[in-house]
Amino acid sequence: MSFLSSRITSSSKKSYGMFAKAAAIADRDLIHLELGMPVHDTPDFIKDATIAALKAGDVHYSSFQGQPALRAALAEKITRFNAVPVDAGQVLVTNGLTQASYAAFMATINPGDEVILLDPYYPQHVGKIELCGGKVVLVPLDAENDFALRADWIAAKVTEKTRAVVLVNPCNPTGRIYTREELEALAEVAIRHNLVVISDEVYEYITFDGHAHISIAALPGMAERTITLSAFTKAYAMDGWRIGYAFASAELIGGMSKIVTNEVTHVNTFIQAGALAAVTGGDEAVAHMVGDDRAKRDIVVRAMNQMPGVTCMPPQGTIYAFPCVRETGLSSQELADRILDECGVVVEAGSFYGAAGEGYLRVCFGSQSAERIGEAMERLRGFFSGLKAA
Numbered sequence: 257m258s259f260l261s262s263r264i265t266s267s268s269k270k271s272y273g274m275f276a277k278a279a280a281i282a283d284r285d286l287i288h289l290e291l292g293m294p295v296h297d298t299p300d301f302i303k304d305a306t307i308a309a310l311k312a313g314d315v316h317y318s319s320f321q322g323q324p325a326l327r328a329a330l331a332e333k334i335t336r337f338n339a340v341p342v343d344a345g346q347v348l349v350t351n352g353l354t355q356a357s358y359a360a361f362m363a364t365i366n367p368g369d370e371v372i373l374l375d376p377y378y379p380q381h382v383g384k385i386e387l388c389g390g391k392v393v394l395v396p397l398d399a400e401n402d403f404a405l406r407a408d409w410i411a412a413k414v415t416e417k418t419r420a421v422v423l424v425n426p427c428n429p430t431g432r433i434y435t436r437e438e439l440e441a442l443a444e445v446a447i448r449h450n451l452v453v454i455s456d457e458v459y460e461y462i463t464f465d466g467h468a469h470i471s472i473a474a475l476p477g478m479a480e481r482t483i484t485l486s487a488f489t490k491a492y493a494m495d496g497w498r499i500g501y502a503f504a505s506a507e508l509i510g511g512m513s514k515i516v517t518n519e520v521t522h523v524n525t526f527i528q529a530g531a532l533a534a535v536t537g538g539d540e541a542v543a544h545m546v547g548d549d550r551a552k553r554d555i556v557v558r559a560m561n562q563m564p565g566v567t568c569m570p571p572q573g574t575i576y577a578f579p580c581v582r583e584t585g586l587s588s589q590e591l592a593d594r595i596l597d598e599c600g601v602v603v604e605a606g607s608f609y610g611a612a613g614e615g616y617l618r619v620c621f622g623s624q625s626a627e628r629i630g631e632a633m634e635r636l637r638g639f640f641s642g643l644k645a646a
């Protein structure tokens with residue numbers, strides 16, 4: 257007999273994909289392009305601010321919702337960058353976006369409520385919704401139409417049990433940045449059906465080619481029904497620090513704050529000093545890292561489009577390419593497994609992100625240096641040429 261509760265769902269066990277398979281291989285020179293782990297080091301000024309706070313004795317319990325100075329700086333950033341006027345009371349500091357999303361689902365979903373996710377999706381959202389007793393309803397997006405956001409398809413899945421829609425924008429895994437028109441259509445559906453929108457914007461700063469990131473909370477009528485989630489994780493290369501935040505109405509943030517307080521009391525204090533340095537002085541460092549990501553994106557897109565059986569649209573944002581490999585005739589999981597076995601490159605199968613991701617691979621170009629990315633592309637070129645010849 258198991259002592260595990262029924263909350264431990266099959267999907268919450270499934271969030272590791274090729275990472276788990278690759279981790280079991282110890283003695284090979286693997287090139288890891290599966291996890292979205294930035295290759296850059298956290299900028300020194302962020303580390304220095306953290307060390308200074310630690311040395312100054314910033315080691316005690318603090319505001320449960322997050323340190324007031326950090327929340328004030330975030331409110332200023334959100335008002336300016338996200339174009340959503342908020343005050344510090346509408347900001348909650350969390351342990352990465354992961355905790356912010358869990359708090360958002362816990363605070364809004366009653367057991368049995370339906371939550372709409374776009375497929376391909378970010379797998380951890382599925383696990384968390386199910387842990388909260390929610391039912392995931394998938395809306396498959398159309399690969400032929402560049403995974404456009406289809407509000408009419410979302411509307412068609414709304415029932416009287418639908419509580420929320422989850423958006424990932426810029427989108428992991430597809431690399432799409434949704435346009436104002438796409439977001440306006442979704443906003444109209446959310447308002448018409450009185451839905452909450454939970455918008456994961458962890459890649460908001462990682463955008464290319466002039467594609468502007470728009471927060472859906474900035475659209476008319478949306479601020480009161482949107483919970484926006486972000487983190488220092490990707491743009492500032494702070495994935496191991498575990499710091500993120502959410503903003504929403506004071507009521508929703510108050511509810512989420514109760515969840516976080518019950519879970520962890522509050523986020524580590526001196527880490528918040530580092531985050532404050534990042535949000536107030538990090539623009540140049542972010543621009544530098546995003547420039548590096550863009551150069552590596554170009555290497556990957558150019559190389560993959562030259563491989564037989566592969567076509568790769570340039571991602572508009574994020575640190576992932578999502579090449580189509582349907583022409584090979586193999587499933588994405590079979591391909592990811594064979595690529596690992598035969599050439600030591602770890603990529604994720606598109607099917608890991610839902611049925612609509614089948615026929616695609618997710619290739620993270622943000623997790624390695626340009627040199628290692630080049631080497632990975634050489635290995636993949638050999639692999640796909642070999643497939644065609646066979």
Ligand SMILES: Cc1ncc(COP(=O)(O)O)c(C=O)c1O
Pocket residue numbers: 292351352353354355378424428456458487488489495499500
């Ligand atoms: C869409 C998305 N949301 C959330 C996360 C997790 O963010 P954090 O590490 O800040 O919890 C990731 C990490 O890859 C992600 O891609």
